[in-house]
Amino acid sequence: MIELVSAERCIACDKCIKVCPTDVFDRGADGVPVLARRDDCQTCFQCEANCPADALYVAPVTRPLPDDSPARDQEHLDRTGLLGSYRRHLGWGPGRTPAALRAVGPSLGPPGSGGASPPITS
Numbered sequence: 001m002i003e004l005v006s007a008e009r010c011i012a013c014d015k016c017i018k019v020c021p022t023d024v025f026d027r028g029a030d031g032v033p034v035l036a037r038r039d040d041c042q043t044c045f046q047c048e049a050n051c052p053a054d055a056l057y058v059a060p061v062t063r064p065l066p067d068d069s070p071a072r073d074q075e076h077l078d079r080t081g082l083l084g085s086y087r088r089h090l091g092w093g094p095g096r097t098p099a100a101l102r103a104v105g106p107s108l109g110p111p112g113s114g115g116a117s118p119p120i121t122s
């Protein structure tokens with residue numbers, strides 16, 4: 001569930017508004033998105049993944065957290081590194097290594113070698 005939009009970090013790029021499949025956000029007068037239809041959030045993380053300013057936090061729960069939850073507190077999210085943490089784990093953004101390159105798997109060997117094939121299990 002989307003919990004916080006950081007007005008301090010937001011650069012008003014509209015990406016979260018465009019990618020949200022359920023139209024949760026409206027553009028505020030200052031360009032910072034507002035959670036106009038929060039109950040429609042499907043916890044898909046697309047907004048957080050696509051925010052270039054790490055200004056969003058989506059909690060890995062399917063129900064809204066209470067207003068006094070630390071997950072709704074900008075200072076707590078800043079201090080714990082949770083703002084934009086999903087995007088960071090994906091490795092999206094300048095200077096980050098895409099998660100697909102950090103995945104653990106069988107060595108594929110050099111190009112043309114045939115590489116190691118994963119075992120057939122079914």
Ligand code: SF4
Pocket residue numbers: 001002019020021022023024040041042043044045046047048058
């Ligand atoms: S988590 Fe998905 S559904 Fe929820 S606000 Fe972000 S983009 Fe929209």
Ligand code: SF4
Pocket residue numbers: 005006009010011012013014015016017031032033050051052053054055056
């Ligand atoms: S994607 Fe991030 S920076 Fe862009 S409008 Fe949304 S919250 Fe602001």
